[in-house]
Amino acid sequence: MTLTQSRTRPGANGWTDGVFTNPVLAGLHPDPSVCRVGDDYYLACSSFEYFPGVPLFHSRDLVHWEQIGNVLDRPSQLVLPPTMPSSAGVYAPTLRHHDGRFWLIVTSVGDGGGNLIYTATDPAGPWSDPVRVPGVNGIDPDLAWDEDGNCWCTYAGIEQVRIDPHTGRTIGRPRRLWSGAPGAQAPEAPHLYRVGGYWYLLIAEGGTERGHAVSIARAPAPDGPFEPCPANPILTHRGTNRPIQNTGHADLVEAADGSWWMVLLGVRPGGGTPGWHVLGRETFLAPVTWTDGWPVVGEVAPVMTAPPWAAHPVPLPVPDDFDNDGLHPRWISVRSRPAESWSLTEHPGWLTLRARGASMDDPAVTFVGRRQQHLSCRVRTLVDATAGRGGLAVRLDERHHYEIEAGDGEVRVVARIGTVLSTVATRSVTAGPVRLRLDVIAPSPGDWHPSKEPDLLQFGIEEADGAVDVLTTLDGRYLSTEVAGGFTGRVIGMYAAAGSVRFDWFDYEPRGDDARTPGSESGP
Known part of the structure; x- marks a missing residue:
């Protein structure tokens, strides 16, 4: 299956001749x-x-x-x-x-x-x-x-x-x-x-x-x-x-x-005080010279002078339509991915996920996601939950995650923040596949005050023409390391919480200033 909408994507790494943007590997890529x-x-x-x-x-x-x-x-x-x-x-x-x-x-x-x-x-x-x-x-x-x-x-x-x-x-x-x-x-x-x-x-x-x-x-x-x-x-x-x-x-x-x-690793804090980093620890690059037998490290900045041999980038990934024999290595799961929990052949052209845990709180949840690599991005998927319940999730850990979930004739948005679990929005839908959408919106550089959130996460249902019915908007600081603790960053993907759930395609698109992005992975 393929997306009905298409677009031309820019190259990775915000490339301009002689200059590159840090990080060179954005998102959860620490300890390089x-x-x-x-x-x-x-x-x-x-x-x-x-x-x-x-x-x-x-x-x-x-x-x-x-x-x-x-x-x-x-x-x-x-x-x-x-x-x-x-x-x-x-x-x-x-x-x-x-x-x-x-x-x-x-x-x-x-x-x-x-x-x-x-x-x-x-x-x-x-x-x-x-x-x-x-x-x-x-x-x-x-x-x-x-x-x-x-x-x-x-x-x-x-x-x-x-x-x-x-x-x-x-x-x-x-x-x-x-x-x-x-x-x-x-x-x-x-x-x-x-x-x-x-x-x-x-x-x-x-x-x-x-x-x-x-x-x-x-x-x-x-x-x-x-x-x-x-x-x-x-x-x-x-x-x-x-x-x-x-x-x-x-x-x-x-x-x-x-x-x-x-x-080296570093983070990009956003929002007000104390600054929240949401993508995890990322991989940055810096030049080194030697003086008196000791290394001297150059500046580590968002915009850097490239090595003289640096090549032009290849395009960013296109939407994944699950027509291949296997999953791209960028797709990751929580702790394991048993063969019986997923399939690309049960319904050719669809990724089928079979539930092992009842929610994203479960350490054994069936989840297939990718690292969030951009401060602003749009994520969409076409999900068929007629035989189960599942959808899109943004995960930091079992106690800090948001999801938009289809099943039982409705779409709902669920938020887990520490000990609090809440359904924050619901919408009735007709039977059949539904397009779920997440927009991660980082503030503009001048939009700052001491308690400003690092970003907003907007969840909605998308129509075939691209119009979106927004169900709710949530504060991104609660899916940050400064709130949740730990060593990881956000991972966005698909999950099944009950029965069998099918996904026709998954589209991850950088937005805003991130449309020409630091450190995006390359390849289809």
């Missing part, structure tokens, strides 16, 4: 780790409670990224049980290429978790089943190999131990390397590099909130002793009014032309 193989760059991010896990991206220029798969795409690699809380799950991968193979080490936080190593010859997959590393007892693990072939695993603390990455066996005892700046909390996210005659240890500290920072130390050997950079922290936006905040959890990469770049 990057490596280069020849002229190709690969990047992985945290995925927390979502499945498939650890999205994997490819780029030729560090600016325009295309998702080529997910590292964890089958139950034999990782099981995220329903009892696992939101914002637990898969934390902070490190992606490296060594000896002809891609290596990824990551922490699973929750039941049956720990540190796990996966390998692949092709970064698009398939990736191996895990090798467990039981002797590493900390999050944010890193892998680095020295000239003698020794593999060093450094992790939050900041501690280090040699390991055999093929078996997960530790060699020797863990030892503390460096605790970062005096008094700074949460030294974490270590990455170890050999550059020239030194080994450099890059870390995050200050916590992943407004105090986030990046610091670095160096040593003559991978196990130290490390001396801190006299200019630490080499990057932080704490105590500033810059539009990008929480900058930290970084990784360095040397480009093919010898220049250096940093990928």
Whole structure:
């Protein structure tokens, strides 16, 4: 099936010759780790409670990224049980290429978790089943190999131990390397590099909130002793009014032309005080130069000078009409996606979802969504709920979500904010498919006051001619990290709460200033 309406979409990343817009990966793409193989760059991010896990991206220029798969795409690699809380799950991968193979080490936080190593010859997959590393007892693990072939695993603390990455066996005892700046909390996210005659240890500290920072130390050997950079922290936006905040959890990469770049996480708070970020922690890019043997990080701003080799972007995704054999890797579900819960073949041209939980409150809900990547966007779908109940949901976690739901001869809007669950609007509809629509509307830059919401979410029923019957408009701050807590961001998608629900198509469209957007994923 196809949409009756069509349009021409602009390119990604707000591209103008010589300039790009940050973030380079918008939406819930935190804790980036990057490596280069020849002229190709690969990047992985945290995925927390979502499945498939650890999205994997490819780029030729560090600016325009295309998702080529997910590292964890089958139950034999990782099981995220329903009892696992939101914002637990898969934390902070490190992606490296060594000896002809891609290596990824990551922490699973929750039941049956720990540190796990996966390998692949092709970064698009398939990736191996895990090798467990039981002797590493900390999050944010890193892998680095020295000239003698020794593999060093450094992790939050900041501690280090040699390991055999093929078996997960530790060699020797863990030892503390460096605790970062005096008094700074949460030294974490270590990455170890050999550059020239030194080994450099890059870390995050200050916590992943407004105090986030990046610091670095160096040593003559991978196990130290490390001396801190006299200019630490080499990057932080704490105590500033810059539009990008929480900058930290970084990784360095040397480009093919010898220049250096940093990928890092940050957020874009909106609204009044204290500022609410709704998209999650995103991936930003910054240039790096070297002075007196230390890296100097350039500005991290919304508009940046592009690398000289940066290519023109490819178009943004078109609406998904579910005519393909499988789902694009951008589609994610909560903790698992059992084969019996969804189908593209039961009704060809439709995505069929079968309910496992009675609402979006249920940790095992049948949900297929994508990350919200734009401050303003429009989302639409054609849903047939004659055999069940379901619709569109905007999810932060089980206790913070909005949805517009069809079934039982009506469309209703439901809001969950902490302990409060409320049906805020209803409308009777005739039998048959109905178009559901969500408009996320960010305020204009001059529309500000101290308690201004970061955005508004408008829910309605759309007619075939595009006219919309608005049922209600809800305040977006209640689906923000500053309200809900945790480490994730909004995910928008389709769900089934009862019976079997069919979706003919799903359309996600950037709006307003986001029509030429920072960091949009590319590809159909």
